[in-house]
Amino acid sequence: MKPIATTRSASSIPTGRLAIWWVLASEVVIFGGLLGSYIMHRLGHPEWGETAAHTNTWIGAFNTLVLLTSSLMAVLAHDAAEQGDGKKAARFIGMTMLGGITFACVKSFEWYTEISHGFTITLNGFWSFYYTAAGLHALHVIAGTIIMGFIAFDANRGRELQRVELIGIYWHFVDIVWIFLFPLLYIAK
Amino acid sequence: MSAESHSRHYIKIWAILVVLLVISVIGPMFGHKWLTLITAFGIACVKAYLVAKHFMHLDIEKAMIRWVLITSVVLMGLFYAGTAPDVMEHTGLHWTNDAAIYASENPVHEPGDHHAAGAGEGEAGHAAGEHGGDAHGGGDAHGAPAGAEVASTAEAGSEQGGETEEAAAPAPDGEVAEAAPATAGAAPGFDAAAAFQSSCSTCHGEAGDGNGPVGAALNPKPANFTDPAFWEARDDAMVHKAIKEGGAAVGKSPMMAPWGSTYDDAQIDAIVAYLHHFNTAGGATTEAAGETP
Numbered sequence: 001m002k003p004i005a006t007t008r009s010a011s012s013i014p015t016g017r018l019a020i021w022w023v024l025a026s027e028v029v030i031f032g033g034l035l036g037s038y039i040m041h042r043l044g045h046p047e048w049g050e051t052a053a054h055t056n057t058w059i060g061a062f063n064t065l066v067l068l069t070s071s072l073m074a075v076l077a078h079d080a081a082e083q084g085d086g087k088k089a090a091r092f093i094g095m096t097m098l099g100g101i102t103f104a105c106v107k108s109f110e111w112y113t114e115i116s117h118g119f120t121i122t123l124n125g126f127w128s129f130y131y132t133a134a135g136l137h138a139l140h141v142i143a144g145t146i147i148m149g150f151i152a153f154d155a156n157r158g159r160e161l162q163r164v165e166l167i168g169i170y171w172h173f174v175d176i177v178w179i180f181l182f183p184l185l186y187i188a189k
Numbered sequence: 190m191s192a193e194s195h196s197r198h199y200i201k202i203w204a205i206l207v208v209l210l211v212i213s214v215i216g217p218m219f220g221h222k223w224l225t226l227i228t229a230f231g232i233a234c235v236k237a238y239l240v241a242k243h244f245m246h247l248d249i250e251k252a253m254i255r256w257v258l259i260t261s262v263v264l265m266g267l268f269y270a271g272t273a274p275d276v277m278e279h280t281g282l283h284w285t286n287d288a289a290i291y292a293s294e295n296p297v298h299e300p301g302d303h304h305a306a307g308a309g310e311g312e313a314g315h316a317a318g319e320h321g322g323d324a325h326g327g328g329d330a331h332g333a334p335a336g337a338e339v340a341s342t343a344e345a346g347s348e349q350g351g352e353t354e355e356a357a358a359p360a361p362d363g364e365v366a367e368a369a370p371a372t373a374g375a376a377p378g379f380d381a382a383a384a385f386q387s388s389c390s391t392c393h394g395e396a397g398d399g400n401g402p403v404g405a406a407l408n409p410k411p412a413n414f415t416d417p418a419f420w421e422a423r424d425d426a427m428v429h430k431a432i433k434e435g436g437a438a439v440g441k442s443p444m445m446a447p448w449g450s451t452y453d454d455a456q457i458d459a460i461v462a463y464l465h466h467f468n469t470a471g472g473a474t475t476e477a478a479g480e481t482p
Contacts, residue, residue: 011251011253012251013250013251013253013254018254021250021254021257021258022257024258025257025258025260025261026261028258028261028262028265029261029264029265029268032261032262032265032268032269033265033268036265036268036269036272036273037272037276039269039273040269040272040273040276040277041276043273043277044276044277044278044279044289044293045289045292045293046293047292047293047296047298048296050296050298051296051297051298051299054298054299057214057217061210061214064210065207065210068203068206068207068210069203071203071240071244072199072200072202072203072244074244075199075243075244076196076199079195079196079199117300118299118300119300120300123297123300124292124296124297125292168244168245169245172240172241172244172245173245175240175244176236176237176240176241179233179236179237179240180233180237182213182233183213183229183230183232183233187213187214187216187217187225187229188225188226188229188230189217
């Protein structure tokens with residue numbers, strides 16, 4: 001028998017999906033607060049523009065492409081899961097994970113370069129937001145990638161296919177956060 | 190929709206997203222502020238919408254979910270509206286945000302800027318102290334009883350500091366002599382006074398009053414370092430930047446050329462420290478200004 005949490009639903013929304021949306025609603029406030037604070041400080045400090053010029057637009061753009069593509073993989077996984085094809089879903093989740101791993105690797109390379117050039121979190125307000133916002137986002141990428149490992153393992157055996165959609169919703173949200181971080185940290189200079 | 194057309198639909202959305210990404214990268218290349226803002230943030234909104242609608246299926250999700258999310262976004266907007274005015278403005282009815290004002294007047298753009306920004310107090314010794322190893326060396330020279338046990342690089346540093354102390358004190362005046370070693374500590378072997386006389390005095394005058402032979406003809410006139418008002422309006426970081434990157438970099442006359450390729454940061458710090466001697470305000474430097482060659 002399945003635990004009540006996965007079967008009962010008063011809102012006619014599957015409980016798991018309702019839960020993931022609640023998670024995202026709170027994430028909206030977490031990231032929204034962080035990005036909102038960044039925006040208001042950035043508007044109050046036009047001089048940050050010059051220091052922001054040191055971020056690498058190409059790396060940021062490449063990582064955007066990586067996340068957009070991994071989102072496509074996540075939605076294709078969802079599609080496969082809906083057709084009951086667990087193996088195919090697992091393969092697509094694997095590709096999404098690959099995107100997450102690529103993103104994290106590019107990010108570490110980027111940070112390594114920046115830190116070794118002295119652009120550390122303590123340099124000025126811009127860089128402390130840069131590392132905090134991108135760091136919180138990167139933690140979401142890493143967490144999502146790990147969770148996807150478990151879900152792909154199950155899906156490959158045809159189990160818990162509904163979770164494929166749930167992790168996908170989460171992943172698209174992480175993608176959306178980056179869609180805003182990219183212009184905020186890399187383009188507005 | 191068949192499974193096949195489902196995935197084709199998703200791929201189409203992905204392709205649109207990639208095209209939008211390309212546009213947002215190209216946008217800033219035209220250098221129009223508004224175009225950049227639109228291609229950056231307008232497109233970010235469109236992309237977010239596409240992902241939310243087509244990948245997260247928010248359009249066919251139950252209305253309740255949309256309300257939950259909208260509530261979050263509205264709360265976030267409330268937070269922003271309530272906080273932003275105080276953060277974006279640096280002064281208000283009964284308050285000023287001194288830290289923010291200082292930060293915007295003394296921007297730190299590059300890691301190196303920290304050095305300059307740190308040398309704020311306007312004392313020669315301070316500028317010297319900013320340079321890592323040398324600061325230690327200097328401290329040891331005075332602090333360590335004999336210095337003999339400290340047989341390390343720090344020792345070497347202090348020795349060197351000690352040597353230049355004698356060597357680089359050609360000034361006739363006690364005050365300048367005291368300053369010279371301090372500046373030499375920042376840039377060992379570098380004589381700020383001589384550098385000023387050879388590079389700057391034609392415009393800024395031998396006495397630092399802005400009345401050098403070339404300077405007299407300039408408009409605006411070269412800065413007058415004897416004027417206390419000059420020093421009150423600036424800190425060392427700005428003076429450092431003006432010397433390193435030229436007048437234009439700090440919104441001043443381009444006649445003040447950049448010297449960053451002639452002098453390195455430590456040497457410029459030493460020059461900045463030396464310039465303070467012209468200042469007619471503040472006890473110790475009063476006589477110095479009059480007597481400096």
